[in-house]
Amino acid sequence: MEFRYLPMTREDKQEMMETIGIENTEELFADIPGSVRLQKELELKEPKNEYALMKELTAMANRNTSTKDVVSFLGAGVYDHYTPSIVDHVISKSEFYTAYTPYQPEISQGELQAIFEFQTMISELTALPIANSSMYDGGTSLAEAVNLSAAQTKRKKVLVSDAVHPEYQQVIHTYAKGQEVEIIPIPLQNGKTDLVHLEELLNEDIAGVVVQYPNFFGQIEPMEAIQKLLENQKKTMLIVSSNPLALGYLTPPGEFGADIVTGDTQVFGIPAQFGGPHCGYFATSKKLMRKVPGRLVGQTKDENGVRGYVLTLQAREQHIRRDKATSNICSNQALNALASSVAMSSIGKHGIWKMSEMNMQKARYAKKKLKEEGISIVYDGPFFNEFVIQLNQDITKVNAALLEKGILGGFDLGKIDPSYHGQMLVAVTEIRTKQEIDQLAKELRDMHG
Amino acid sequence: MADKNFPLLFERSKEGRTSYSLPELEIDAFDLEEELEDVYIRKEPPKLPEVSELDIIRHYTGLASRNYGVDSGFYPLGSCTMKYNPKINEDIARLEGFSHIHPYQDPNTVQGALEMLYDLQESLKEITGMHEVSLQSAAGAQGEWTALMMIRAFHEANGDYNRTKVIVPDSAHGTNPASAAVAGFEAVTVKSNEEGLVDLDDLRRVVGVDTAALMLTNPNTLGLFEKDILEMAEIIHDAGGKLYYDGANLNAIMGYVRPGDMGFDAVHLNLHKTFTGPHGGGGPGSGPVGVSEELAAYLPKPLIMKEKDSFRFDYDRPQSIGRIKPFYGNFGINLRAYTYIRTMGAEGLKKVSEYAVLNANYMMRQLEKVFQLPYPQHCKHEFVLSGSIQKKLGVRTLDMAKRLLDFDIHPPTIYFPLNVEEGMMIEPTETESKETLDSFIDIMTRIAKEAEEDPETVQEAPHHTIVKRMDEATAARKPILRYEES
Numbered sequence A: 001m002e003f004r005y006l007p008m009t010r011e012d013k014q015e016m017m018e019t020i021g022i023e024n025t026e027e028l029f030a031d032i033p034g035s036v037r038l039q040k041e042l043e044l045k046e047p048k049n050e051y052a053l054m055k056e057l058t059a060m061a062n063r064n065t066s067t068k069d070v071v072s073f074l075g076a077g078v079y080d081h082y083t084p085s086i087v088d089h090v091i092s093k094s095e096f097y098t099a100y101t102p103y104q105p106e107i108s109q110g111e112l113q114a115i116f117e118f119q120t121m122i123s124e125l126t127a128l129p130i131a132n133s134s135m136y137d138g139g140t141s142l143a144e145a146v147n148l149s150a151a152q153t154k155r156k157k158v159l160v161s162d163a164v165h166p167e168y169q170q171v172i173h174t175y176a177k178g179q180e181v182e183i184i185p186i187p188l189q190n191g192k193t194d195l196v197h198l199e200e201l202l203n204e205d206i207a208g209v210v211v212q213y214p215n216f217f218g219q220i221e222p223m224e225a226i227q228k229l230l231e232n233q234k235k236t237m238l239i240v241s242s243n244p245l246a247l248g249y250l251t252p253p254g255e256f257g258a259d260i261v262t263g264d265t266q267v268f269g270i271p272a273q274f275g276g277p278h279c280g281y282f283a284t285s286k287k288l289m290r291k292v293p294g295r296l297v298g299q300t301k302d303e304n305g306v307r308g309y310v311l312t313l314q315a316r317e318q319h320i321r322r323d324k325a326t327s328n329i330c331s332n333q334a335l336n337a338l339a340s341s342v343a344m345s346s347i348g349k350h351g352i353w354k355m356s357e358m359n360m361q362k363a364r365y366a367k368k369k370l371k372e373e374g375i376s377i378v379y380d381g382p383f384f385n386e387f388v389i390q391l392n393q394d395i396t397k398v399n400a401a402l403l404e405k406g407i408l409g410g411f412d413l414g415k416i417d418p419s420y421h422g423q424m425l426v427a428v429t430e431i432r433t434k435q436e437i438d439q440l441a442k443e444l445r446d447m448h449g
Numbered sequence B: 001m002a003d004k005n006f007p008l009l010f011e012r013s014k015e016g017r018t019s020y021s022l023p024e025l026e027i028d029a030f031d032l033e034e035e036l037e038d039v040y041i042r043k044e045p046p047k048l049p050e051v052s053e054l055d056i057i058r059h060y061t062g063l064a065s066r067n068y069g070v071d072s073g074f075y076p077l078g079s080c081t082m083k084y085n086p087k088i089n090e091d092i093a094r095l096e097g098f099s100h101i102h103p104y105q106d107p108n109t110v111q112g113a114l115e116m117l118y119d120l121q122e123s124l125k126e127i128t129g130m131h132e133v134s135l136q137s138a139a140g141a142q143g144e145w146t147a148l149m150m151i152r153a154f155h156e157a158n159g160d161y162n163r164t165k166v167i168v169p170d171s172a173h174g175t176n177p178a179s180a181a182v183a184g185f186e187a188v189t190v191k192s193n194e195e196g197l198v199d200l201d202d203l204r205r206v207v208g209v210d211t212a213a214l215m216l217t218n219p220n221t222l223g224l225f226e227k228d229i230l231e232m233a234e235i236i237h238d239a240g241g242k243l244y245y246d247g248a249n250l251n252a253i254m255g256y257v258r259p260g261d262m263g264f265d266a267v268h269l270n271l272h273k274t275f276t277g278p279h280g281g282g283g284p285g286s287g288p289v290g291v292s293e294e295l296a297a298y299l300p301k302p303l304i305m306k307e308k309d310s311f312r313f314d315y316d317r318p319q320s321i322g323r324i325k326p327f328y329g330n331f332g333i334n335l336r337a338y339t340y341i342r343t344m345g346a347e348g349l350k351k352v353s354e355y356a357v358l359n360a361n362y363m364m365r366q367l368e369k370v371f372q373l374p375y376p377q378h379c380k381h382e383f384v385l386s387g388s389i390q391k392k393l394g395v396r397t398l399d400m401a402k403r404l405l406d407f408d409i410h411p412p413t414i415y416f417p418l419n420v421e422e423g424m425m426i427e428p429t430e431t432e433s434k435e436t437l438d439s440f441i442d443i444m445t446r447i448a449k450e451a452e453e454d455p456e457t458v459q460e461a462p463h464h465t466i467v468k469r470m471d472e473a474t475a476a477r478k479p480i481l482r483y484e485e486s
Helices: A008-022 A025-029 A050-062 A084-092 A111-125 A138-153 A166-178 A195-201 A225-229 A286-291 A334-372 A397-403 A433-446 B055-063 B087-093 B112-126 B142-158 B176-183 B200-206 B227-238 B291-297 B331-365 B388-392 B397-405 B435-455 B454-461 B472-477
Strands: A157-163 A183-184 A207-214 A237-241 A259-264 A280-284 A296-301 A309-310 A386-390 A421-426 B131-132 B167-168 B184-189 B211-216 B242-247 B264-268 B289-291 B301-305 B309-313 B381-385 B421-425
Touching: A008 A025, A008 B331, A025 B331, A050 B087, A050 B112, A050 B331, A084 A334, A084 B055, A111 A280, A111 A296, A111 A309, A111 A334, A111 B055, A138 A157, A138 A166, A138 A207, A138 A237, A138 A259, A138 A280, A138 A286, A157 A166, A166 A183, A166 B142, A183 B472, A195 A225, A207 A225, A225 A237, A280 A286, A280 B055, A309 B055, A309 B472, A334 A386, A334 A421, A334 A433, A334 B055, A397 A421, A397 A433, B087 B331, B112 B131, B112 B264, B112 B289, B112 B301, B112 B309, B112 B331, B142 B176, B142 B211, B142 B242, B142 B264, B142 B289, B142 B291, B167 B176, B176 B184, B176 B211, B184 B200, B200 B227, B211 B227, B227 B242, B289 B291, B331 B381, B331 B421, B331 B435, B388 B397, B388 B435, B397 B421, B397 B435, B397 B454, B435 B454
Parallel strands: A157 A183, A157 A207, A207 A237, A237 A259, B167 B184, B167 B211, B211 B242, B242 B264
Antiparallel strands: A259 A280, A296 A309, A386 A421, B131 B289, B264 B289, B301 B309, B381 B421
8 A cells, every 4th residue: 555645665765774774674673672562563444545535534524413504502612603714714824734833933923923913812802911822722721820820829729600611610620639729619699600608708818719701601790899809809819711702892801800811712713623622812910921821922023123023931831940830831722823813803803892792682682582482591690692591391302302493502501510400501693693593482482382 | 025024913904994794683782781881891892903804814825924834844843743734634624514513512413523533542542552542632741741640640549649759851851840740740850871761770769659650752852762661661660650651752653562562551642743633833732641441540531432333422430530621622633633544544654653763764874974963873753963063163053953944944853852962853754755855964964064164154044034033032031922002
């Protein structure tokens, strides 16, 4: 079998072996102890030619129900937004996607400048002065923020709202264990962080308070009140996880005194692709500039005074002060940050306001419509583009029935806690039409009976 | 271009331009200002650029031309395995049945995706010789940390709370000690001997009842196979520690030897290195973790299970270290790696390693004629030269790296590993032709000659790039980390 990614001819190989002074390539592996050498061929599927493999994997893809073929009301951290065509055209430029981390600035100005622009856009959205070049995803980015707050304040307890995405909470727990940080949950009141509990839990041992804004249930957290509570605890950090699209319309966390804002830019030009790769972002106050995990791009000049960009403040990074590291992130999500940059540029300053607002408008229409059809709405507070409904039957069954009608129903909250049985988290983005929303309402009414 | 300052997208911005067409609202608008308290409504929209679609395309086309990838030219960046990124992988990853599926869809509606993940788990088990594989980790460093958290959980489950140290060779990847620190361990260094391998006497000295694990990459960062691996495994295991394999260098040994057979208890792989996931200018990657039977119970949740002819998530893992990432890992990158494995098969993957090693040895034997080669034995997929001869002439390795840019070549990894003076770590990969290798050898030989005859040309390089050497000191001293309107 010929392999199209292996260009050496028999003659090439022969010449090269002569140069090295070997009879066969086995000699190059002679230092592997014989007792552990693999004595068989690996048991893998037979290699396939490009046509056959394309056919097989296309069939495999077709066995999945794509959100392109159904009407999706499923969100819960991953959203169905329109992605402008230009996004994929830009990230398909192989000067971007086949490049490594920009360690050689002279031939990496394209990537470096694109990241610098991404940092600026995140900084604008969050209203914090510093943003890094990206993290793996919203969940790990938030977990790193928790650990950073503990390292910075030299305290070992962090309060985490129960309205933070449940999977993000789980990731926080795993990360916190490595650094011996104790996670204390803040209970909820009417779908939002309970301020009474928060106030009781705050004391001199608390490194940080984590809330999600808008929260997992779509509700807009009382940021102003939270900020007030934290004013008495100067050292305690406010850490906010935010859907960056919401920040097009809502007051950014930086204006509520947040020290760290994290989240995921999947909403901007990144397909759901079964949960990853997405793109975490990480923004901080100036005070934390030298503690930020991951990479930062800075502007400078070359020796002729031409403006350019470099990876900077690398003393923070693992490859310098390796054993004192508080983060080990190395690879990030650069290409997805690029995708989000293209999408954000496409949407633009006024567009982001409108798009964010349109999500709120259509979600309100859906909420009103469902209510009119006799479906109860669980929380009545202000919300972004998701809200919770209560049905009198199992959501798995409801969603199976909806799928028959070409609708991908909302997230089954019963999966995270039995007390939420029969509750569905409905996401409505700007691409849902009135007719689609009306149909959802009708189907749910018929089932709800 | 007259103005060498390439404009920022923000500088191209003009009030009122847009490149986005929003869907129709279709409904009577709700009064949001009445519903929300004023304090929750943003006072000013975020200053994103206002540009036309063509502006954006020209901007990023310009930026792409100021960037360099594997598709641009030779990229022998040691330890990074910058091999060709097959285009079918990109096409497969963009099929709507893969790219547009939601992680919370009913598993019955994503059986194709689950089958792919399951099949990839199985393939990686076979390639590494490990008992179980998780595809959750987003990158190599996260894989390292995940495995260390599992090793920690294993020791703690045995009531063994005093294993606080992780041994790391002085030639290790920088992420190793960082991952150890983040997992709550203290990293201790074991020295290399004059052959460039782990010094067994020093290993015996540092190992003890407090040893949680040894992190090792094999072949190591000098590109040398740790031939005493079985003895090292015995030393660590006898002390009650676990052996961890950093799979960054797996490209050298596929089909020849497996980490599981060498005695490793846990491994991570870099699918964006060995298995052709593109590097994307820094990511996203994927760093699956494989473990021995003894550690399998601690794997992060969830794994993918096969039941008769269908596939499902397995969350019922009470001893698991928990969740390390939302959802199921970097699916899109895992899919690319899967496509590659299915293209190559067992025979192809073994040939990959054969040619990766052949290419590296060929270049090493040609280049040792003009550069100092600190470790003369056969190498594996990469090798490290020292620029010590040229340094005596006043030409640093950094200068030679910059000079390579003038020939449209991405320089090797430099000043790493730390135990080689003026190091240049060169990894050609198997996807390069002999002509490319010969051309690189000629250019390197020419640069070595320039170092003798015309050192300024090298010292002042690069000469032909769009920007010259950057003032990194000022960038760090007075950081400018975002655009500000002037």
